[in-house]
Amino acid sequence: MSSSDLAATARSLVAPGKGILAADESTGTMTKRLDGIGVASSEATRRAYRGMLFETPGMEQHISGVILYDETIRQQADDGRAFPDLLASRGVLPGIKVDSGAKALAGHPGETVTEGLDGLRERLAEYRGLGARFAKWRAVIAIGPGLPSPACLETNAHALARYAALCQEAGLVPIVEPEVLMDGAHDLDRCETVTTETLGLQFEALRAQGVQLEGMLLKPNMVISGTQAPTRAGVAEVAAATLRCFRRVVPAAVPGIVFLSGGQSDLEATEHLDAMNRMGPHPWQLSFSYGRALQAPALAAWAGKAENRETAQRIFAHRAACNGAARDGRWTRSMEQMG
Ligand code: 5MM
Numbered sequence: 001m002s003s004s005d006l007a008a009t010a011r012s013l014v015a016p017g018k019g020i021l022a023a024d025e026s027t028g029t030m031t032k033r034l035d036g037i038g039v040a041s042s043e044a045t046r047r048a049y050r051g052m053l054f055e056t057p058g059m060e061q062h063i064s065g066v067i068l069y070d071e072t073i074r075q076q077a078d079d080g081r082a083f084p085d086l087l088a089s090r091g092v093l094p095g096i097k098v099d100s101g102a103k104a105l106a107g108h109p110g111e112t113v114t115e116g117l118d119g120l121r122e123r124l125a126e127y128r129g130l131g132a133r134f135a136k137w138r139a140v141i142a143i144g145p146g147l148p149s150p151a152c153l154e155t156n157a158h159a160l161a162r163y164a165a166l167c168q169e170a171g172l173v174p175i176v177e178p179e180v181l182m183d184g185a186h187d188l189d190r191c192e193t194v195t196t197e198t199l200g201l202q203f204e205a206l207r208a209q210g211v212q213l214e215g216m217l218l219k220p221n222m223v224i225s226g227t228q229a230p231t232r233a234g235v236a237e238v239a240a241a242t243l244r245c246f247r248r249v250v251p252a253a254v255p256g257i258v259f260l261s262g263g264q265s266d267l268e269a270t271e272h273l274d275a276m277n278r279m280g281p282h283p284w285q286l287s288f289s290y291g292r293a294l295q296a297p298a299l300a301a302w303a304g305k306a307e308n309r310e311t312a313q314r315i316f317a318h319r320a321a322c323n324g325a326a327r328d329g330r331w332t333r334s335m336e337q338m339g
Contacts, residue, residue: 001171006215007255009133010173013093013217014256014285017324018064020175022260022291023050024097024136026069033295039304047075052302053295054086056313062324065093067136067175067289073127084131095134095175096127098163102140111152114139117162124170134173136219136289137163141180143194143226148180153201161205168215175258175289177219178202182263184226188233192223192241199249213253219289220246221262222272235268239275243282252283259286261293266319267336269293270326277329287327294319314338 001009013020025033030049031041039045050072053059066087073096077086084094098120102112114137124135139156141148160176167174180195199220206213223241225232233241246257261269269290276286288294297319302312318338325331 003168003212003215006168006171006173006212009093010215010217010255011285013064013134013173014258014287015064017328018062019288019290019323019327020095020258021053021063021066021294021320022136022289023053023072023295024067024069024095025291026097026101027071030069033299034304037299037303043071043075045304046071048304049299049302050075050083051077052309052312053298053316054083056316058317059320060090060092062317062320063092065095065134067095067097068132069097073130073132082131088131093133094131095136096130096132097137098123098127098135098167099137102138105152105155108149108151110142110144110147111149112140112142113152113155114159117159117166120163120166121170124166124172128170128172132172134175134217135163135167136175136177138177138179138219141178141194141198143180143184143186143190148194148198153198157198157201157205160202161209161211164206164211164216165209168212173215173217174211175217175219176202176206177260179219179260179262180221182221182224182227185228185230186226187229188223188225188237188241191221191225192245195221195223196245196249199245203249203251213251214255216254217256217258218250218254219258219260222259222264224262224264224272227263235271235275238272239279242272243276243279247283250284254284256285256287258289261288261290264293266293266296270322270331273323274326274329274331277327280329288323290323294323
């Protein structure tokens with residue numbers, strides 16, 4: 001794939017009114033989600049849940065791409081079509097999580113490094129053959145006393161940049177996700193400082209590895225107060241701090257920033273995205289790549305029962321529509337009422 005094809009794919013993932021569904025929960029995470037609704041996790045129940053989401057009528061109006069997990073990219077819908085083919089037939093780009101998870105960083109208690117570079121070139125070629133057009137790798141950065149360490153930031157930035165270069169070589173658009181966690185009592189300023197440092201090092205590493213910025217997307221956290229902070233910043237403050245941080249460190253050549261929700265409520269994630277887009281224009285498209293903030297109410301409504309499938313799909317389509325509007329800065333609170 002040429003560099004202009006990569007750039008075109010990246011731009012189509014952040015097309016107006018659209019964003020990405022992160023449905024790449026590893027089996028452990030998906031099992032926790034299913035436990036939460038009293039459903040035993042098995043290959044069959046995970047397939048039924050993902051199939052419910054991917055067959056949602058009208059999803060393609062607001063979802064440009066779906067990030068899949070290794071198991072999911074190999075599964076089929078009830079009509080026998082492979083999930084990537086089903087998505088592609090609806091104009092939704094299939095993507096794939098390619099990291100193998102965050103592992104304890106030696107000598108740095110409380111910190112992790114995301115692994116998965118060994119054999120990645122071969123796995124990317126296989127995923128491309130299975131229909132993937134983009135990929136995702138998530139690094140996890142914790143805030144705490146003395147954290148994050150320079151070793152954690154540098155190691156994760158380097159791994160993300162090497163992953164991104166391999167993706168572009170394989171013709172896949174890399175989504176680069178360095179997530180600064182919301183966990184902790186830190187305030188907005190501390191999150192801004194750490195996010196600025198994280199992203200600054202990230203773009204240095206991407207440059208060092210020769211990653212073409214036009215053919216990638218950034219998936220960051222918003223600059224937000226810690227979940228246990230005594231007072232939490234409001235929507236306008238979060239939007240202003242996030243934009244200030246990104247203007248300082250994210251080059252304008254990057255076509256899009258697709259936020260993670262990171263534990264924000266569905267409504268918070270939508271409100272924050274909308275507020276930032278209302279403060280535009282910006283050098284990059286500002287969109288979403290939400291997991292929990294798109295799925296949580298649909299998962300609860302589905303509850304593993306076939307008779308709830310349509311209701312859950314309507315709820316998922318509604319969250320996608322609200323975030324599609326927020327992605328353009330035209331969400332209103334009244335849109336939250338489902339018709
Ligand atoms: C959907 O969750 C993703 C996979 O997580 P695990 O590897 O831990 O199972 C996760 O990477 C996700 O893509 C991002 O964190 C965004 O999801 P949220 O829920 O934060 O919007």
